[in-house]
Amino acid sequence: MEQGSGKPLLPKPGNRKKCSNLGKHLPKAHQIRVPAHSPITKFKKRLDKRSKKRMETLITQKVSLVLWPIMAELDNKERIREQATALFMKYGVRSVSMDDIANELGMSKKTIYQFYSDKDELVDAVMLQEIQYSETCCEADRNQSENAIHEQFMAMDMVVEMFRSMNPSLLHDIQKYHPNTWIKFLRYKNDYLYNVIRQNMVRGIKEDLYREDINIEIIARFRVEFMLLAFNPEFQAKVKHSLVEIEEELILHFLYGLVNLKGYKMILKYQQERTKKTISNAKIK
Numbered sequence: 478m479e480q481g482s483g484k485p486l487l488p489k490p491g492n493r494k495k496c497s498n499l500g501k502h503l504p505k506a507h508q509i510r511v512p513a514h515s516p517i518t519k520f521k522k523r524l525d526k527r528s529k530k531r532m533e534t535l536i537t538q539k540v541s542l543v544l545w546p547i548m549a550e551l552d553n554k555e556r557i558r559e560q561a562t563a564l565f566m567k568y569g570v571r572s573v574s575m576d577d578i579a580n581e582l583g584m585s586k587k588t589i590y591q592f593y594s595d596k597d598e599l600v601d602a603v604m605l606q607e608i609q610y611s612e613t614c615c616e617a618d619r620n621q622s623e624n625a626i627h628e629q630f631m632a633m634d635m636v637v638e639m640f641r642s643m644n645p646s647l648l649h650d651i652q653k654y655h656p657n658t659w660i661k662f663l664r665y666k667n668d669y670l671y672n673v674i675r676q677n678m679v680r681g682i683k684e685d686l687y688r689e690d691i692n693i694e695i696i697a698r699f700r701v702e703f704m705l706l707a708f709n710p711e712f713q714a715k716v717k718h719s720l721v722e723i724e725e726e727l728i729l730h731f732l733y734g735l736v737n738l739k740g741y742k743m744i745l746k747y748q749q750e751r752t753k754k755t756i757s758n759a760k761i762k
């Protein structure tokens with residue numbers, strides 16, 4: 478109120494503040510503050526969490542409704558391919574029919590044909606998957622290996638793991654009964670695997686583990702060609718050993734032909750480590 482009068486003191490129109498800001502200009506003693514640990518604050522936080530959780534659940538449900546048919550379809554297609562891979566590896570390609578795959582999966586052959594038009598397409602999908610897996614392993618071996626010889630031993634371990642459960646007739650069946658798939662395998666062998674071997678030889682020479690007088694082009698091509706020797710039916714008939722034993726012997730023979738004296742000692746070192754690991758694993762089993 479004005480001094481000396483009974484009229485209240487009002488702010489001029491131009492000096493009026495918005496209602497939302499009035500509380501900010503009150504003295505702190507008059508401002509209402511809700512304690513952080515008060516029941517009201519805790520209740521509000523619980524409501525916020527519940528609302529957020531319900532919203533997330535609702536979004537998840539909506540996404541699931543959209544993606545479920547797609548995921549289910551992909552899951553079935555992958556199941557068919559994985560089961561076909563297991564059967565082809567165990568029995569060979571020719572001996573396994575679409576009926577066999579359907580029976581193992583507990584589904585009708587008609588369902589399989591919804592994802593793969595015929596056996597050719599399924600064999601092709603299996604081969605593509607195995608090639609991609611092999612390429613991934615080769616890249617990992619190159620990046621994680623200590624040197625070129627170590628890379629060869631890591632590759633040998635991969636081959637052993639793969640060949641341990643592989644039917645010897647697998648590649649022969651593909652070559653004879655699925656020529657289009659065989660062409661893709663040859664492209665992989667002659668291009669990708671050749672370059673992997675070539676790069677390993679260049680690396681070994683730089684690391685002073687391989688002989689400098691190696692003709693890389695000739696030896697790399699030679700290695701690519703004789704890696705299929707173990708799958709030759711005539712060779713298998715004359716050599717009474719498993720795929721694993723044959724391939725291990727061929728890899729070591731090839732490796733001994735590459736190395737100098739320093740590399741030779743390195744091979745012995747990795748062989749000893751590998752033998753100890755094999756014995757240790759056998760004891761665990």
